[in-house]
Amino acid sequence: MERNRLDISRRKILFGALQGAGVLLLSGCENIFNQLHQNRKVLSLLESVEGLNRRLLRFLTGSNKLAQEFSEKDISRTFKPNGNPPPFIMEYVMNAMSGWPSWKLEVGGLVKQPGQFSLNDLKAMPARSQITRHDCVEGWSAIGKWKGVPLTEIMKVVQPDPQAKYVVFYCMDMDTESNNFYESIDMVDALHPQTILAYEMNDQSLPIEHGAPLRLRVETQLGYKMAKYIQRIEFVENFKEIGQGKGGYWEDRGYEWYAGI
Amino acid sequence: MMSSLIYRHNRITRLTHWINALALLILIMSGLQIFNAYPHLHWGSKAEPEEAFFSIYAADEDGDIHGYTRFLGWRVDTTGILGVQQTDMGPFPRAFPSWITIPGFFWLAGGRRWHFFFAWLFTLNGILYFLYNLGRGHVRKFLFSPYDAGKVLPMILCYLRLRSESPQEGEYNPLQKMAYTGVFFILTPLIVLSGLAMSPQLDVAFNWLPAIFGGRQSARTVHFLLTFFFAFFTFGHIFMVVTTGMINNMRCMVTGWYVEKKLNPEGLKQEQDDFEVKMEDPRNGEK
Secondary structure: OOOHHHHHHHHHHHHHHHHHHHHHHHHHHHHHHHHHOHHHHHHHHHHHHHHHHHHHHHHHHHHOOOOOOOOHHHHOOOOOOOOOOOOOOHHHHHHHHHHOOOEEEEEEEEEEOOOOEHHHHHHHOOEEEEEEEEOHHHHHHHHEEEEEEEHHHHHHHHHOOOOOOOEEEEEEEEOOOOOOOEEEEEEEHOOOOOOEEEEEOOOOOOOOHHHOOOOOOEEOOHHHOOOOOOOEEEEEEEOOOOOOOOOOHHHHOOOOOOOOO | OEEEEOOOHHHHHHHHHHHHHHHHHHHHHHHHHHHHHHOOOOOOOOOOOOOEEEEEEEEEEEEEEEEEEEEOOEEEOOOOEEEEEEEEEEEEEEEEOOHOOOOOOOOHHHHHHHHHHHHHHHHHHHHHHHHHHHOOHHHHOOOOOHHHHHHHHHHHHHHHHOOOOOOOOOOOHHHHHHHHHHHHHHHHHHHHHHHHHHHHHHHHHHHHHHHHHOHHHHHHHHHHHHHHHHHHHHHHHHHHHHHOOHHHHHHHHHHHHEEEEEEEEEHHHHHHHHHHHHHHHHOOOOO
């Protein structure tokens, strides 16, 4: 008797659950997930695994491992230049046409020796050349050859303070609403030997669409971290006051700050 | 005819089963959202646009947009399903339609958030299930062995009603063992590894990781295709649940209790011995 009554109530619950599941799947699914996605609490719960990803993957990588380097024959015929269009401002265009005579990279923030570097200054510094795979957040990959100054060489000159935790890259390109592109990386990626400020791609001067005159390469991260059209580098303790405070143009628009996955 | 209640699924199995069902559903739907950002498949390390062997795309034909799905040289018009979706505002280019992606609107960053969260849940949940049931000696019961290989065909014939007696010994029949062993020991490790192989950071940590699939783009292709093996398994699983006594099966995965009908007590006597023990002390081993 006892068990029978229990069975009936359980059956009701079961049928209710099945019906609910059916409705959820057939019609409401899209709306429910969309609404959940717009809920601040749900979103921050989903976002909570970013820290887990960063810690676990960094732990597994250790400190001295390099990204795979390919050979000349692996270089992609097509290398899509995603992101914003090149800066369409007079100063940029004039400079691009005449070999960047008045362009200078400004480096400042929490450093002992703020400095300015012309393109020739950068080219006179120790260089690194690497043929690496670029992974776009969209899913495609392309292989290119890059030559540039390791970020550590710049750091030797400017000498960041111990409280500097992040390196912020300010760029000349902007979206249709005049938001300038910017990005940030932390010291772990800044100190990686393959993290370079590239001025050459595939043995040519860096093409306009790939960020001329100077772009960032961070081989542990997805493409959107690799700022193009760099104008200024700032060493900071945190990036709360920069842009919308998430550490980059794409981060301000919902993408992860940690783009190692 | 007699029937008896048997306690078939322990608490952890039931809990992890439903978490897994939810995680799998969300992983597939958010995965399709991520795929939509670049609906092409490649083999090797890089993605030369003209070398994609599979593409979903939209094409404008005299002001009429069509959705196409292309595999190598074959092209199929899939307007309304793949490539182009009919919306309130007319046809809209979109690889997989909004009702099968999470979020429903086109938002790669959002799809990634859902995917990574539920990837963690899926993995930790799987480890919990596995360790708990390994400890209780349950995994051994559905492990497909060479001995089972000879009984696969008789079992298929039995399902097709071409053979009256089942070659089943123990709790799982040879086809169930094949399916579960395949999903647990081949499909799951492969889909986790191919997913991890897409991480640029992990590829720095382990250069061999994308290499075992033939490159990062191959890993992406493997990851995508294995999704359909999971979907295939799930549909097969649901079909079996529905056709072999849905209420009983569903109740069993919710409460743990299953009604075993004994049509032929004499003949089944020996096979039931295993269950009889549990009847005496149903929660044996779950303390």
